Amino acid sequence: MTHPARHPDALGDHVADLCARARPAARIVANLTSEQRRDALCAAADALAAARADIQAANAKDLAQARTDGLAAPMVERLRLDGDRLAGVISDLRAVAVLPDPVGEVLEERVIAQGVKAQKLATPIGVVAVIFESRPNVTVDAAALCLRSGNACILRGGKEAVHSNRALAVAFRAGLENAGFPADAVQLVQDQDRALIPRLLSRDDAIDLVVPRGGEALIRAVVECSRVPVVKHDKGVCSVYVHEQADPLMAMEIIVNAKCQRPGVCNAIENVVIDRAIAPTFLPLLAKTLTSKGVEIRGDAETCRLIPEAVAATEADWSAEYLALIVAVKVVPDLTEAIAFTNHYGSHHSDAIISDDQAAANRYLKEVDSACVYHNASTRFTDGGQFGFGAEVGISTNRLHARGPMGIRELCTYKWVLRGTGQIR
Amino acid sequence: MTHPARHPDALGDHVADLCARARPAARIVANLTSEQRRDALCAAADALAAARADIQAANAKDLAQARTDGLAAPMVERLRLDGDRLAGVISDLRAVAVLPDPVGEVLEERVIAQGVKAQKLATPIGVVAVIFESRPNVTVDAAALCLRSGNACILRGGKEAVHSNRALAVAFRAGLENAGFPADAVQLVQDQDRALIPRLLSRDDAIDLVVPRGGEALIRAVVECSRVPVVKHDKGVCSVYVHEQADPLMAMEIIVNAKCQRPGVCNAIENVVIDRAIAPTFLPLLAKTLTSKGVEIRGDAETCRLIPEAVAATEADWSAEYLALIVAVKVVPDLTEAIAFTNHYGSHHSDAIISDDQAAANRYLKEVDSACVYHNASTRFTDGGQFGFGAEVGISTNRLHARGPMGIRELCTYKWVLRGTGQIR
Numbered sequence: 004m005t006h007p008a009r010h011p012d013a014l015g016d017h018v019a020d021l022c023a024r025a026r027p028a029a030r031i032v033a034n035l036t037s038e039q040r041r042d043a044l045c046a047a048a049d050a051l052a053a054a055r056a057d058i059q060a061a062n063a064k065d066l067a068q069a070r071t072d073g074l075a076a077p078m079v080e081r082l083r084l085d086g087d088r089l090a091g092v093i094s095d096l097r098a099v100a101v102l103p104d105p106v107g108e109v110l111e112e113r114v115i116a117q118g119v120k121a122q123k124l125a126t127p128i129g130v131v132a133v134i135f136e137s138r139p140n141v142t143v144d145a146a147a148l149c150l151r152s153g154n155a156c157i158l159r160g161g162k163e164a165v166h167s168n169r170a171l172a173v174a175f176r177a178g179l180e181n182a183g184f185p186a187d188a189v190q191l192v193q194d195q196d197r198a199l200i201p202r203l204l205s206r207d208d209a210i211d212l213v214v215p216r217g218g219e220a221l222i223r224a225v226v227e228c229s230r231v232p233v234v235k236h237d238k239g240v241c242s243v244y245v246h247e248q249a250d251p252l253m254a255m256e257i258i259v260n261a262k263c264q265r266p267g268v269c270n271a272i273e274n275v276v277i278d279r280a281i282a283p284t285f286l287p288l289l290a291k292t293l294t295s296k297g298v299e300i301r302g303d304a305e306t307c308r309l310i311p312e313a314v315a316a317t318e319a320d321w322s323a324e325y326l327a328l329i330v331a332v333k334v335v336p337d338l339t340e341a342i343a344f345t346n347h348y349g350s351h352h353s354d355a356i357i358s359d360d361q362a363a364a365n366r367y368l369k370e371v372d373s374a375c376v377y378h379n380a381s382t383r384f385t386d387g388g389q390f391g392f393g394a395e396v397g398i399s400t401n402r403l404h405a406r407g408p409m410g411i412r413e414l415c416t417y418k419w420v421l422r423g424t425g426q427i428r
Numbered sequence: 429m430t431h432p433a434r435h436p437d438a439l440g441d442h443v444a445d446l447c448a449r450a451r452p453a454a455r456i457v458a459n460l461t462s463e464q465r466r467d468a469l470c471a472a473a474d475a476l477a478a479a480r481a482d483i484q485a486a487n488a489k490d491l492a493q494a495r496t497d498g499l500a501a502p503m504v505e506r507l508r509l510d511g512d513r514l515a516g517v518i519s520d521l522r523a524v525a526v527l528p529d530p531v532g533e534v535l536e537e538r539v540i541a542q543g544v545k546a547q548k549l550a551t552p553i554g555v556v557a558v559i560f561e562s563r564p565n566v567t568v569d570a571a572a573l574c575l576r577s578g579n580a581c582i583l584r585g586g587k588e589a590v591h592s593n594r595a596l597a598v599a600f601r602a603g604l605e606n607a608g609f610p611a612d613a614v615q616l617v618q619d620q621d622r623a624l625i626p627r628l629l630s631r632d633d634a635i636d637l638v639v640p641r642g643g644e645a646l647i648r649a650v651v652e653c654s655r656v657p658v659v660k661h662d663k664g665v666c667s668v669y670v671h672e673q674a675d676p677l678m679a680m681e682i683i684v685n686a687k688c689q690r691p692g693v694c695n696a697i698e699n700v701v702i703d704r705a706i707a708p709t710f711l712p713l714l715a716k717t718l719t720s721k722g723v724e725i726r727g728d729a730e731t732c733r734l735i736p737e738a739v740a741a742t743e744a745d746w747s748a749e750y751l752a753l754i755v756a757v758k759v760v761p762d763l764t765e766a767i768a769f770t771n772h773y774g775s776h777h778s779d780a781i782i783s784d785d786q787a788a789a790n791r792y793l794k795e796v797d798s799a800c801v802y803h804n805a806s807t808r809f810t811d812g813g814q815f816g817f818g819a820e821v822g823i824s825t826n827r828l829h830a831r832g833p834m835g836i837r838e839l840c841t842y843k844w845v846l847r848g849t850g851q852i853r
Binding site: 030033034113115116117119121126128129207211212226227230232250253256257259260261264346364368369370372373374375376377378379380381383384385388389390391401402403404406407408416417418419420421422423424425426427428 | 455458459538540541542544546551553554632636637651652655657675678681682684685686689771789793794795797798799800801802803804805806808809810813814815816826827828829831832833841842843844845846847848849850851852853
């Protein structure tokens with residue numbers, strides 16, 4: 004089978020068109036009032052509700068294709084957008100519509116030279132590209148978060164959800180347009196050719212930020228080709244460190260929660276680090292508890308000597324993101340080594356110390372170089388919802404711009420507004 | 429003449445060595461106290477003062493080479509590091525040493541789910557690369573700013589200042605080492621091969637930020653090859669807009685200041701935008717004043733009709749960064765067009781409206797999408813010193829991370845520190 008003949012640079016034309024439409028739309032949405040942006044999102048929600056049948060028919064096509072292609076069952080499940088899920092997508096959209104507006108927030112005020120009054124104000128970033136995989140709800144979710152924060156977006160979903168994404172975007176844009184807002188504030192990339200991504204991400208004149216949401220391969224591909232700044236949502240190799248002054252029961256509860264409550268997420272732990280002084284008493288208790296919950300333990304030599312349940316860990320285990328009921332256990336002589344281990348093998352996402360010693364905890368909190376560092380609490384709190392952000396774009400593993408949970412405030416940048424009375428230098 | 433035989437991948441080895449040394453040094457300086465980092469910088473200042481003769485001898489070599497190579501006089505002048513200038517470099521270093529410490533500043537506090545207490549704290553970025561040209565003082569300046577904010581740095585200067593940069597770095601590192609601090613917190617790239625830059629900037633695992641300081645070609649080269657996030661200090665095409673409700677005398681003073689006080693800097697203006705309603709009265713006055721100060725006026729058709737001093741501007745004039753006594757003048761029908769013109773042709777650096785109409789000013793301040801937007805003040809205030817930042821890395825034209833004047837606070841990122849009492853989800 005061959006493709007129909009294409010314009011020699013159809014991809015280039017598509018990229019040029021997306022970019023040309025995005026900036027004017029971004030300027031309009033940036034200057035809408037908070038109420039207008041709320042109304043735009045409500046109009047989109049109404050349009051999605053009205054287009055329910057079309058969206059589900061499109062989703063049925065994707066599901067049929069997925070079965071024909073022999074996609075694994077969990078992948079097919081992620082694609083599914085049944086009545087309940089679609090209702091959930093729409094109600095999430097309405098929730099984002101009424102979030103407090105981050106635009107215009109006064110981040111800082113100072114009087115500068117000669118009495119000029121300066122305000123640092125939160126402003127929209129501009130044009131945000133979101134490159135994502137599988138779950139079609141991201142189409143609506145990303146569009147809503149970008150619009151609520153005054154940005155235009157260019158969305159590029161995976162080919163497995165192509166019909167669903169298109170139906171969702173068509174309805175969303177129709178909702179905007181009917182209510183008098185620019186449909187081009189939300190553009191979906193129509194061409195599924197992978198070669199489009201580097202072309203699109205070379206346009207740092209037209210796109211201000213790219214957020215890749217998906218597996219490691221997608222994120223790497225985006226980082227490698229992009230001239231546009233990237234905010235990554237990369238893997239989480241998180242840990243709990245049981246200090247010698249830890250309350251053993253608290254340590255146990257936190258480890259079980261951080262490992263078992265939802266092992267497939269990035270803020271679940273992969274490593275437990277234990278002080279040598281308490282390893283002989285704590286480890287057997289931990290092994291019994293974790294084993295009863297179906298957790299496989301991979302330990303260093305000392306761990307394996309202390310608990311028969313452990314199998315020997317390899318070097319690769321210390322930086323593995325299992326996303327499964329497996330935990331790697333490392334015994335360390337002291338706090339210094341615990342910090343060094345965590346900084347070396349972890350992914351600088353979320354790490355916790357369990358200790359009743361405030362000085363030890365403070366040193367850990369200072370020296371562990373992660374987006375979120377906990378004392379006596381579970382790493383599972385690293386989440387926009389738990390942080391009270393209302394909705395989240397993801398968990399940023401960037402060091403710059405946004406670090407940790409990323410909400411609509413992190414979809415803003417800032418500008419300095421300066422008011423004078425004729426001052427010159 | 430041929431180069432001596434080189435190890436087949438000497439460049440790769442050099443990059444690997446720089447990167448391997450930087451991270452451990454960064455961890456050490458990040459965890460020093462504010463007083464220790466101040467002492468480290470004072471020790472470096474003492475060492476530079478002691479090495480004065482070596483540094484000036486090295487600088488003499490660069491100056492001789494520059495003359496042999498036939499470098500233009502202003503370039504040679506920028507290279508010069510005579511006794512006064514070196515004393516200035518050292519006193520600037522001592523001033524940075526005593527700047528208030530940005531590390532550890534509480535940027536935000538919130539109680540999140542289940543009463544977990546969260547603090548958003550300023551932390552060092554980690555390893556910062558600075559790629560710069562000509563002026564050797566940047567070696568000391570960049571090292572000081574990075575260290576004051578708890579970062580390690582990798583510096584790469586231009587080949588014209590190679591001896592000066594090396595002598596400065598040797599002395600700076602000796603100062604650190606003698607006082608018990610890690611010399612590798614400040615590394616100077618030894619190999620001047622341009623091919624090293626893309627190799628170095630592919631190491632996003634080892635370098636957290638790159639700051640290019642220099643001309644447009646350097647900045648473009650860095651943006652194009654870097655996987656490391658870049659904070660650019662790009663060109664400034666700034667403007668003053670004279671609204672129909674402007675105080676003409678204030679408008680005149682601000683335009684003269686912004687154009688003439690120091691035309692070669694990025695916050696000087698290149699464009700004047702004038703409302704049609706006041707153009708017939710204001711333009712002749714402006715033309716007379718600017719012409720008397722040696723400023724060439726390039727105008728649109730309407731400007732040329734109104735003032736004989738103007739020559740016709742071309743399309744390229746509206747986005748040109750003259751860095752000279754030239755100004756492009758555009759007449760617009762109203763505020764809407766003034767904003768559209770500024771957003772389209774400007775470089776989103778610094779723009780000002782002169783007006784007694786508060787509503788017009790507010791709309792301009794909101795809708796002009798620039799790092800610094802002024803009402804009734806000169807764009808020349810866009811400067812770390814004027815903002816009270818104590819010292820500046822530069823003026824960022826990025827939209828993300830840092831926008832506008834960049835001081836040592838902008839050489840920090842943040843982390844979330846969370847304190848609980850055993851909370852789990």
